[in-house]
Amino acid sequence: MRSYKYNPGWLLLVGVLVTLSLPYSQAFWGNGNKIKSTVFLSPKFVLEPGSVENRFYYNVDFPKGHIALKSFNAEVIDEAGNPVPLHETYLHHWVVGRYYVRKGVEILEFNDTKKLNRSDYISGRNSGICQNEVLGQFFGLGSETRKTATHVPDPYGIEVGNPSEIPSGFEERWMLNVHAIDTRGVEDKLGCTECRCDLYNVTKDEYGKPLRPDYKGGLLCCYDGTQCRVKQGFEGIKRTLYLRYTVKWVDMDSSIVPVKVYIFDITDSWKRSTNSTGINAEHYCKVEYEVKSCRATGLADDGCIDTKRISLDMPFGGYVIYGVAHQHSGGSGSALYREDGQLLCSSIPTYGEGDEAGNEAGYIVGMSTCYPQPGNVKISEGETLILESNYTSIRHHTGVMGLFYILVAHQLPKPMLHTIVQTQDSIILLNILWAVVALVGVVTVIIVAIRYRLKHEREDGYEAIMM
Numbered sequence: 420m421r422s423y424k425y426n427p428g429w430l431l432l433v434g435v436l437v438t439l440s441l442p443y444s445q446a447f448w449g450n451g452n453k454i455k456s457t458v459f460l461s462p463k464f465v466l467e468p469g470s471v472e473n474r475f476y477y478n479v480d481f482p483k484g485h486i487a488l489k490s491f492n493a494e495v496i497d498e499a500g501n502p503v504p505l506h507e508t509y510l511h512h513w514v515v516g517r518y519y520v521r522k523g524v525e526i527l528e529f530n531d532t533k534k535l536n537r538s539d540y541i542s543g544r545n546s547g548i549c550q551n552e553v554l555g556q557f558f559g560l561g562s563e564t565r566k567t568a569t570h571v572p573d574p575y576g577i578e579v580g581n582p583s584e585i586p587s588g589f590e591e592r593w594m595l596n597v598h599a600i601d602t603r604g605v606e607d608k609l610g611c612t613e614c615r616c617d618l619y620n621v622t623k624d625e626y627g628k629p630l631r632p633d634y635k636g637g638l639l640c641c642y643d644g645t646q647c648r649v650k651q652g653f654e655g656i657k658r659t660l661y662l663r664y665t666v667k668w669v670d671m672d673s674s675i676v677p678v679k680v681y682i683f684d685i686t687d688s689w690k691r692s693t694n695s696t697g698i699n700a701e702h703y704c705k706v707e708y709e710v711k712s713c714r715a716t717g718l719a720d721d722g723c724i725d726t727k728r729i730s731l732d733m734p735f736g737g738y739v740i741y742g743v744a745h746q747h748s749g750g751s752g753s754a755l756y757r758e759d760g761q762l763l764c765s766s767i768p769t770y771g772e773g774d775e776a777g778n779e780a781g782y783i784v785g786m787s788t789c790y791p792q793p794g795n796v797k798i799s800e801g802e803t804l805i806l807e808s809n810y811t812s813i814r815h816h817t818g819v820m821g822l823f824y825i826l827v828a829h830q831l832p833k834p835m836l837h838t839i840v841q842t843q844d845s846i847i848l849l850n851i852l853w854a855v856v857a858l859v860g861v862v863t864v865i866i867v868a869i870r871y872r873l874k875h876e877r878e879d880g881y882e883a884i885m886m
Contacts, residue, residue, distance in 0.1 A: 461662035466601040468655040473598040473643040477526040481593040486668045487576025487675045490569045491558040493664035502776035509612045511598040514559035517543035519589040545680035549704035565777040566785030578677040604653035614641035614818045636817025678826040685808040685821030710816040725812040736800035737827035742789035745822040756805040764789035
């Protein structure tokens with residue numbers, strides 16, 4: 420019996436071919452860092468027709484450790500786990516934020532931070548430019564929550580839980596704010612969702628401070644425990660509800676490129692300082708504003724579109740990898756431009772057309788998002804950007820919002836296969852690579868076969884041909 424020696428190079432090539440034949444091999448996905456996902460429930464809240472829930476829940480369930488957040492999605496459900504439609508319970512907004520609390524100190528109630536010794540509590544807000552703890556959340560949406568993508572593309576992630584960033588003696592924890600309005604049986608559903616003060620019979624804010632005479636509606640009139648006017652004779656049961664939220668993340672490692680969360684607000688009162696050589700850091704964000712009817716303003720010729728634009732000088736630089744706007748009913752889209760008019764990202768609302776949850780007629784049920792190719796949209800520190808927010812002004816709107824979220828990477832990923840295979844061009848490149856390797860494999864097989872044939876011919880007395 421003859422014994423045959425195998426060429427090590429041939430064995431290596433076979434191994435490469437086998438590896439390439441595995442579509443999700445670690446050859447392409449680096450260390451194989453897998454996305455983890457968990458579904459959580461907020462503390463329960465009970466609503467009856469016309470009532471309002473607007474609480475801040477501290478120390479909510481959240482993934483632990485040094486991780487990179489990949490997405491956060493949420494919706495209101497009932498006790499049976501069924502999604503609740505917006506025309507029954509309007510989700511004004513939910514936001515999730517980070518904070519640090521001194522070890523051994525507990526925050527139990529939604530307003531307990533006001534009772535805390537300030538030395539026991541540190542905000543862990545995002546990197547945004549609004550001041551006074553305004554808009555410090557990491558994620559946050561409203562009625563559009565079911566059909567708005569929050570996914571952070573690979574190889575990026577929102578880094579949290581970094582031990583080196585947690586203040587000594589403190590723990591990282593998470594807060595959830597849920598603002599929901601039960602509109603079953605109310606006199607004016609849109610008016611209740613826009614928090615019109617007359618419908619809530621409110622003349623003072625939740626701290627007892629009288630409202631301005633010209634304040635017609637907004638967050639100051641639909642705080643926790645208020646009641647929107649219900650049709651006379653309407654009776655409805657109390658319901659126990661939850662915010663069900665799904666968090667996806669990966670363990671943080673060197674393959675993840677961290678991104679920062681920035682939120683811009685169309686009501687930001689920032690103005691460029693004429694006498695300053697630096698960047699004015701005074702960003703006072705009011706969060707909400709009023710849209711007057713075009714009939715009242717005499718501007719019907721503009722198509723009854725209310726457009727607000729502000730300029731903002733960027734105190735940071737980096738690469739935009741995600742963008743999305745947040746608007747209320749009546750919104751017709753928002754956009755971010757360079758000063759020369761170049762569009763960086765636009766976010767357009769989708770309105771529902773039915774009754775089922777996720778497609779409720781008359782409500783914004785989704786906002787389009789931007790996912791620029793890595794490196795295509797770069798912001799320079801000190802650059803001026805223009806934020807625009809558009810609303811239809813056929814009717815009067817109160818308490819509307821014009822927020823814009825962006826995720827910014829301060830560096831691009833290193834050129835590795837696992838960072839590019841998700842793009843279409845990279846898939847083509849991968850197919851070409853496979854074809855080349857396959858061709859080399861075929862040629863090698865032919866060479867090996869010829870050598871095998873010649874070897875046997877030599878053993879049978881034929882003259883060998885040198886190769």
